[in-house]
Structures are given as structure tokens and as C-alpha cells.
Amino acid sequence: MAAKRSGAQSKRSQRIGGSLQSAQEPHSEQPLSLERIVATAVELLDGQGVDGLKMRQLADRLGSGAMSLYWHVDNKEAVFDLALDSVLEYRGPPQTVESQDWRGEVVHMLEDWRASMLRHPWSASLLPRRRLGPNILSRLELLSNTLTRGGVADADLNVAIWSLWNYVMGATITRANFNLSDDDMAAAQQRLTRLSERYPTIERTRLLLDNDWDGAFRKGLDSLLDGLSPR
Amino acid sequence: MAAKRSGAQSKRSQRIGGSLQSAQEPHSEQPLSLERIVATAVELLDGQGVDGLKMRQLADRLGSGAMSLYWHVDNKEAVFDLALDSVLEYRGPPQTVESQDWRGEVVHMLEDWRASMLRHPWSASLLPRRRLGPNILSRLELLSNTLTRGGVADADLNVAIWSLWNYVMGATITRANFNLSDDDMAAAQQRLTRLSERYPTIERTRLLLDNDWDGAFRKGLDSLLDGLSPR
DNA sequence: ACCTGAACACCGTTCAAGT
DNA sequence: ACCTGAACACCGTTCAAGT
Numbered sequence: 001m002a003a004k005r006s007g008a009q010s011k012r013s014q015r016i017g018g019s020l021q022s023a024q025e026p027h028s029e030q031p032l033s034l035e036r037i038v039a040t041a042v043e044l045l046d047g048q049g050v051d052g053l054k055m056r057q058l059a060d061r062l063g064s065g066a067m068s069l070y071w072h073v074d075n076k077e078a079v080f081d082l083a084l085d086s087v088l089e090y091r092g093p094p095q096t097v098e099s100q101d102w103r104g105e106v107v108h109m110l111e112d113w114r115a116s117m118l119r120h121p122w123s124a125s126l127l128p129r130r131r132l133g134p135n136i137l138s139r140l141e142l143l144s145n146t147l148t149r150g151g152v153a154d155a156d157l158n159v160a161i162w163s164l165w166n167y168v169m170g171a172t173i174t175r176a177n178f179n180l181s182d183d184d185m186a187a188a189q190q191r192l193t194r195l196s197e198r199y200p201t202i203e204r205t206r207l208l209l210d211n212d213w214d215g216a217f218r219k220g221l222d223s224l225l226d227g228l229s230p231r
Numbered sequence: 232m233a234a235k236r237s238g239a240q241s242k243r244s245q246r247i248g249g250s251l252q253s254a255q256e257p258h259s260e261q262p263l264s265l266e267r268i269v270a271t272a273v274e275l276l277d278g279q280g281v282d283g284l285k286m287r288q289l290a291d292r293l294g295s296g297a298m299s300l301y302w303h304v305d306n307k308e309a310v311f312d313l314a315l316d317s318v319l320e321y322r323g324p325p326q327t328v329e330s331q332d333w334r335g336e337v338v339h340m341l342e343d344w345r346a347s348m349l350r351h352p353w354s355a356s357l358l359p360r361r362r363l364g365p366n367i368l369s370r371l372e373l374l375s376n377t378l379t380r381g382g383v384a385d386a387d388l389n390v391a392i393w394s395l396w397n398y399v400m401g402a403t404i405t406r407a408n409f410n411l412s413d414d415d416m417a418a419a420q421q422r423l424t425r426l427s428e429r430y431p432t433i434e435r436t437r438l439l440l441d442n443d444w445d446g447a448f449r450k451g452l453d454s455l456l457d458g459l460s461p462r
Numbered sequence: 463a464c465c466t467g468a469a470c471a472c473c474g475t476t477c478a479a480g481t
Numbered sequence: 482a483c484c485t486g487a488a489c490a491c492c493g494t495t496c497a498a499g500t
Binding site: 068 | 463464465466467
């Protein structure tokens with residue numbers, strides 16, 4: 001495992017007269033480091049999606065030879081794991097007083113989790129396929145904690161957590177992969193009406209055209225929490 | 232979208248009329264056909280996972296040259312779409328009388344859906360990423376239908392359906408990707424206890440070691456349905 | 463310790479061509 | 482209509498080697 005590099009060294013302290021390097025590559029000549037690799041991988045993933053991440057391109061963007069990455073990282077899988085975990089960091093609830101509103105806290109935590117993943121649409125699909133990293137474990141720990149404080153018995157805790165996990169993951173994966181450009185919307189609409197005699201109900205309620213994702217997420221979450229709440 | 236009339240398919244002649252011989256052979260030297268390609272792709276995917284499907288190997292297994300597939304199919308993506316849809320067929324509830332028990336029917340439909348996907352562990356992760364095919368649309372239609380019969384108002388229907396979708400997808404994707412060999416179990420246990428001071432709660436309830444997947448799925452689903460049920 | 467180019471073993475797909 | 486091999490444009494990774 002690579003020792004930590006003090007990343008902020010030489011290049012940072014220079015800060016030469018601000019106008020010249022307004023050319024697009026502000027970070028081209030630093031040494032490689034795990035941090036830079038991960039950050040750049042996230043950039044690339046955000047821009048090109050999971051299939052768009054290429055080791056050569058990643059190295060290129062970092063200004064290094066293609067194979068230099070392999071000294072810092074075992075393989076591409078490791079890059080995925082690191083990028084994924086880096087995106088799942090939780091900063092905690094807005095610092096108010098230690099609140100009594102456990103349900104509100106749960107909602108906040110889950111909405112923040114979903115929002116973090118939606119900011120990096122490749123992340124949600126990746127999460128269930130990889131080993132759980134420290135950041136997601138922290139989120140689960142905090143969630144368990146809050147539920148316990150809310151009165152959920154230990155015997156019901158795992159079911160509650162997995163239910164919430166399932167709901168959040170399903171919602172986020174689905175939403176992240178549903179790219180509704182105007183064209184897609186139009187196409188879906190057209191297709192649906194064309195098939196209205198095969199699928200009358202979902203056509204009537206416009207299931208596939210409903211695009212209030214945030215509202216639907218929140219409402220469904222409320223229902224689930226209703227069902228899970230100790231009475 | 233439901234009826235996939237891709238370019239590849241339209242390239243095929245219809246070849247419907249009574250031909251000289253109804254092909255009867257097992258599957259060693261038959262001509263290629265979309266059906267055989269899809270069936271074999273499913274076999275391969277079951278055995279090797281999503282990343283294990285190679286066009287060359289697929290052709291090989293079908294006893295044809297590597298490039299012959301491309302006359303029947305546009306590209307690899309199309310193979311995925313077809314394999315996925317083929318796995319999602321629904322045969323309907325066990326033929327009893329038209330029941331009054333709408334909730335029981337919903338549970339049956341969702342458990343069958345989950346079971347179908349778990350029989351082909353690659354399928355769940357694929358489903359949210361691809362265009363919805365006819366078989367999954369049929370399942371959604373039937374679900375909508377049943378919920379409506381159960382008294383869910385049109386205004387609440389989409390939220391209910393997406394909530395159930397989210398839950399089922401999240402649960403199935405997670406379960407399908409959680410391969411708990413004895414080794415993995417042991418490793419997880421070890422890791423968790425080693426980290427027990429960082430994650431005390433999930434360690435205490437053995438969140439990651441809980442392996443009653445079916446039971447947890449059912450219990451969580453019940454909670455969700457409790458929350459969604461009209462009162 | 464850190465980085466590198468050349469090279470290998472793939473894999474999806476295009477193409478021109480066969481029947 | 483249906484199938485094929487050769488070839489192209491990749492891409493992850495190994496290796497032997499540089500500093």
C-alpha cells in the first residue's frame with residue numbers, strides 16, 4: 001500500500017501570476033497520488049459513465065504514462081471501489097441541536113444518500129456489486145443508530161435497514177438510469193399510446209411519463225416508514 | 232418499445248409458411264435463429280455473469296462462425312435486451328378462482344418477479360439500465376390493475392407502483408450480487424468484528440451476516456404494503 | 463520508490479466475400 | 482437469405498527496464 005503523499009506541496013505554493021494558466025489544464029504536472037487518481041476517475045465517470053472509464057484515458061488525463069497507475073492501484077476494479085467510496089462520504093445532518101425527531105433525521109439521511117448518488121449517476125448501480133466501503137458502512141451504522149433511538153427493537157432492526165436500503169437503492173438506480181431528454185419523453189409517450197390496448201392501466205396513469213421523481217421518492221419513503229414504525 | 236422491431240429483426244425474412252420440415256432436432260446443428268441465440272445467451276449469462284458473455288463464445292456455443300450472429304442481431308446490446316426480456320415472462324397466478332385477496336395476489340406477483348430474476352442473477356442489475364420490454368411492462372400492467380382493484384386511487388397509483396418497483400429491484404439486485412460462500416461469510420464476520428468499535432450497532436445486530444433473505448424480503452414487503460394500503 | 467513503452471491477449475464489430 | 486474469415490480498433494494488464 002502506498003504511503004500517503006503530502007499532496008499540497010510544490011505546485012500549490014507557486015500560484016504564479018493568475019492569468020497565464022487559464023488554459024484548461026490546471027493540474028497536469030503534479031506527481032501521481034491515490035487522491036488524484038480517485039478524483040480524476042470520478043470526473044471521468046461523471047462525464048462518461050461506467051463504460052467510459054478507460055485506464056489509458058485516466059492516465060492521460062493525469063498527465064502520466066498509461067502504466068503508471070498500476071503502481072498505485074491494483075487494477076481497474078480497485079479504481080471503481082475507491083471512486084465509489086469517495087462519493088459516499090456523509091457530512092452529517094445540518095448542525096442543529098441533537099434533535100428528538102428521529103424520523104426526520106432518517107429522512108434527511110436517506111435523501112442525502114440518494115442525492116449523493118444522483119450527483120454521480122454511475123455510483124448507485126455500482127454500489128450493490130462491490131464490497132461495502134467504510135463510508136457506506138458509516139451511513140448504515142448511523143441509520144441503525146437512529147432507528148434504535150427511534151424505538152425499533154433489535155429484532156426488527158435488520159429488516160428495517162434492509163428495507164430502507166432496498167427502497168433507496170432501487171429508487172436511485174432506476175432514476176439514475178432513466179435519462180429523460182425531451183426526445184425520450186416524446187418517444188415514450190408515443191410508444192405508450194400506441195400500446196394503450198395492451199397496457200391500458202399504466203397508460204391511463206401515465207406511469208412512464210411521471211417525472212416527479214423527488215416527490216415520488218419522498219412519498220414512497222413515508223409510506224415505508226409508516227409501515228416500519230413501531231406502534 | 233414493447234415490440235422490438237430492430238433493424239436486425241427486420242432484416243430477417245418472415246419464413247412463416249409451412250416449410251418442408253418442421254425442425255425437430257435437439258440443438259446441435261440447427262440453423263441460427265433469434266430464439267436459439269437468446270436461449271443460449273441466457274445459458275451463458277447464467278453461467279458466467281454479465282461480463283462473461285462474449286459474442287465469439289456465444290457463436291461458438293451455437294456452432295456457428297463468430298460473425299453469423301450479426302445477421303440476426305444488431306449488436307451485443309440487443310442480445311442483452313432480448314435475454315433480459317425472455318427471462319421476465321410471467322405465467323400468471325396459480326389458476327385458482329378469481330380471488331378476492333388482492334394483497335395476496337400482489338405479494339405473489341412480486342415474489343414471482345423476484346424469483347424469476349434470482350434464477351438469472353445477471354438480470355436484476357440489467358433491468359433498470361435497459362429499455363423496458365414487453366414482459367416487464369405486462370407485469371407492471373397487471374400490478375397496476377390489481378392495486379386498482381384493491382382500492383388504490385389513481386392519484387396514488389404511480390407512487391405505489393414505483394415504491395414497490397424500487398423495493399423489489401433494490402432487494403433483488405442486492406441479493407443477486409451478494410455471493411455468500413462460506414469463505415465470504417467468514418471474511419465478513421472477521422472484518423466486522425475487527426471494526427466493531429467503528430460500527431458498533433451494525434456489528435451488534437449482525438447486519439451483514441443476516442442471511443434470511445427471503446424472510447426479510449417478505450417482512451419488508453409487508454411493511455411497505457401496510458404503508459401503501461388505502462385505509 | 464516511482465514511472466515507462468513495448469507487447470500480449472483479448473473483444474466487438476466492419477468489410478468484402480462466399481453460398 | 483444466410484453465413485464466413487480476415488482485419489481493425491480498441492482495452493486491461495504483464496514484463497523488463499529505466500530513474
